[in-house]
Amino acid sequence: MRIKNLRLGNLWISVTSVILGMVVGAIIMILSGFNPIENYISLFTGALGSPNAIGEVLREATPLILTGLGFAVANSAGFFNIGLAGQALAGWLASVSFALAFPHAPGFLLLPGAILAGAVAGALWSGIAGFLRAYFGASEVITTIMLNYIALYATNAVVKGMLAKGDGDYSPTIPVQARLRTPFLEKITQNSTFHWGILIALVAVIVVWWLMKKTTLGFEIRAVGMNEDASRYAGMSTKKTIISAMLISGALAGLGGAMEGLGNFQNIIVNTALPSIGFDGMSVSLLATGSPVGIILAALLFGILKIGGLNISIASTTPPEIVDIVIAAVIFFVGANYVIRYLSVKLRKHPKKQPPVASSSEPQAAVAERAAQAEEEGEDAK
Amino acid sequence: MNIMTLLLTVVSTTLVYSAPMIFTSIGGTFSERSGIVNVGLEGIMVMGAFSSVVFNLFTAHIFHGATPWLGLLVGGLVGVLFSLMHAVATINWRTDHIISGTVLNLMAPALGVYLTKLIFAGKGQTDIIQQPLANVTMPGLSNIPVIGPIFFRNTSLVAYFGIFVAIFSWWVLKYTRFGLRLRSVGEHPEAADSVGISVYKYRYMGVMLSGLLGGIGGAIMAESITLNFSVSTIVGQGFMSLAAMIFGKWNPIGAMGAAIFFGFAQSLAIIGKYIPVIANVPNVWFTLAPYLITIIVLVAFIGKSQAPAADGSTFVKSR
Numbered sequence: 001m002r003i004k005n006l007r008l009g010n011l012w013i014s015v016t017s018v019i020l021g022m023v024v025g026a027i028i029m030i031l032s033g034f035n036p037i038e039n040y041i042s043l044f045t046g047a048l049g050s051p052n053a054i055g056e057v058l059r060e061a062t063p064l065i066l067t068g069l070g071f072a073v074a075n076s077a078g079f080f081n082i083g084l085a086g087q088a089l090a091g092w093l094a095s096v097s098f099a100l101a102f103p104h105a106p107g108f109l110l111l112p113g114a115i116l117a118g119a120v121a122g123a124l125w126s127g128i129a130g131f132l133r134a135y136f137g138a139s140e141v142i143t144t145i146m147l148n149y150i151a152l153y154a155t156n157a158v159v160k161g162m163l164a165k166g167d168g169d170y171s172p173t174i175p176v177q178a179r180l181r182t183p184f185l186e187k188i189t190q191n192s193t194f195h196w197g198i199l200i201a202l203v204a205v206i207v208v209w210w211l212m213k214k215t216t217l218g219f220e221i222r223a224v225g226m227n228e229d230a231s232r233y234a235g236m237s238t239k240k241t242i243i244s245a246m247l248i249s250g251a252l253a254g255l256g257g258a259m260e261g262l263g264n265f266q267n268i269i270v271n272t273a274l275p276s277i278g279f280d281g282m283s284v285s286l287l288a289t290g291s292p293v294g295i296i297l298a299a300l301l302f303g304i305l306k307i308g309g310l311n312i313s314i315a316s317t318t319p320p321e322i323v324d325i326v327i328a329a330v331i332f333f334v335g336a337n338y339v340i341r342y343l344s345v346k347l348r349k350h351p352k353k354q355p356p357v358a359s360s361s362e363p364q365a366a367v368a369e370r371a372a373q374a375e376e377e378g379e380d381a382k
Numbered sequence: 383m384n385i386m387t388l389l390l391t392v393v394s395t396t397l398v399y400s401a402p403m404i405f406t407s408i409g410g411t412f413s414e415r416s417g418i419v420n421v422g423l424e425g426i427m428v429m430g431a432f433s434s435v436v437f438n439l440f441t442a443h444i445f446h447g448a449t450p451w452l453g454l455l456v457g458g459l460v461g462v463l464f465s466l467m468h469a470v471a472t473i474n475w476r477t478d479h480i481i482s483g484t485v486l487n488l489m490a491p492a493l494g495v496y497l498t499k500l501i502f503a504g505k506g507q508t509d510i511i512q513q514p515l516a517n518v519t520m521p522g523l524s525n526i527p528v529i530g531p532i533f534f535r536n537t538s539l540v541a542y543f544g545i546f547v548a549i550f551s552w553w554v555l556k557y558t559r560f561g562l563r564l565r566s567v568g569e570h571p572e573a574a575d576s577v578g579i580s581v582y583k584y585r586y587m588g589v590m591l592s593g594l595l596g597g598i599g600g601a602i603m604a605e606s607i608t609l610n611f612s613v614s615t616i617v618g619q620g621f622m623s624l625a626a627m628i629f630g631k632w633n634p635i636g637a638m639g640a641a642i643f644f645g646f647a648q649s650l651a652i653i654g655k656y657i658p659v660i661a662n663v664p665n666v667w668f669t670l671a672p673y674l675i676t677i678i679v680l681v682a683f684i685g686k687s688q689a690p691a692a693d694g695s696t697f698v699k700s701r
Contacts, residue, residue, distance in 0.1 A: 142625045286484070
């Protein structure tokens, strides 16, 4: 028997994975001589303990919701978009450049224009990979990796050569009317970097949910993702669908980048590495198992872990990288959801009784495995 | 700079930069030929780089000149251990291969920097190693007229070792019993299983070989180019190796060729300004060149690469 699909779990799998991931983090902290309970407490107080911290968490989550959605859309079409980071960078550059190009335009034109520029740039960047895949069969894994680095170095050259004043490594700050951060938001969150982008992200969640579940295009994207040949046989244009999915995915990633440009940084800098919102968005989407609402929750969790992680190193000597280890462990358990299902079925069948000898555990394991498979098949039938 | 020095510089920088990718892309080939997609090569390289640098820093006073070579071995062994996580997840626990590989990529830099901070009193990067993998001039070979100075003087020995490993791996995959069986579990695991070949065993070996060679690749990167470990020691070489493997159509010699090609494109960024014809081209184009050329060559000449038939699938032995 052969299995080849992205089997993702449901809510309780995600919750179990988060708990197990934190247990792994705790074990690593104990092994290296730190107090995990103290650290987790300072993590959560650091992330949720003040309006400022909550503002930072929401700001951190905003681009992750968008890049997470971007990964989910491409993934529905059976497309592995590693290029989110490059697409986000293209969106960041385009939105900031647009805002800087029209410093005297009124805000009601400039802000939507800059946001749109970000989305279009991201879409074009991933559209290249979609086009090459659809018409030349070029592996999107290679092309999006290469496009990531092209985006990184090209963006840096543009920032340094065209946008920056003198020999600087950053562009000027965008005009006030193009900023997503406002004095009002700063006031209610004690000068955090929280910005209106969260509303854009939430609207994007609704739009993507509607697109994927209620429109013909969404249906075709999911159909192509499940079986490209069957979709073609049913009369769908797989080329068009692949490119559409990639354009939507890139537009969302580009929006994520625009959030960094118009909200968080309010300018663009020379980056030494690809922005982390790309790979983090991928993780968010995996943890959310592709569901749009789950993406909001997963992005908030990532925001809490990342902002709270900063507090760990203030309160103790534990390196803040422990948070990234926890995140990796969480994704590991999301991926290994089969084992979680299997063990849970086994535990349900035999709540207390331990197999007395090794040989008798074999048929029990077989029963449990069949039950786990029956459960999986039941879900497939839905 | 005269033509001879130029050629020598081109060849030696190409080899220095391609060596890490040669090893890693061959590792990826073994894994994928056994049917396990390995996008975690980047993470494996990070662990190899980290462990080799730590080993090098702490034992240089014991092993002296042999330290960097032992460091490669240490990097490879740590790579094997790290890759076991991928093996267990994909082979036994039915994890999607891409998710598991991504976990390696997420885990390795975090773990590497975490351990670095533990070992080096809170510093996020290590000191510079005192015993790097230096360039060597090969006695005898370097005296051959014209070719000798270009290819064998002041050059990367480890890259030649990589070329040897590529040819050896090709032979192993094509002509040995081990290679045939490894390929069979990647092409059609049910058929292999039906004639008594342990699919699980060969897939474990495929993934562990990718761990060994990927770890060595990372160690070469750290010990010959960056000379310390930090979060920016491995920045994309693993992904480039993955691309080299696909580029080389899952063939060790093809992967090696692609890795050398990437190394050449990267060396252009460094020595481009000394080549008269293209000296005036802005530097950014040389930086972009390897990535642009890869896309162009992929589209124009390679087209759709055919992965091993069962690549990326999980085999479940029927009872």
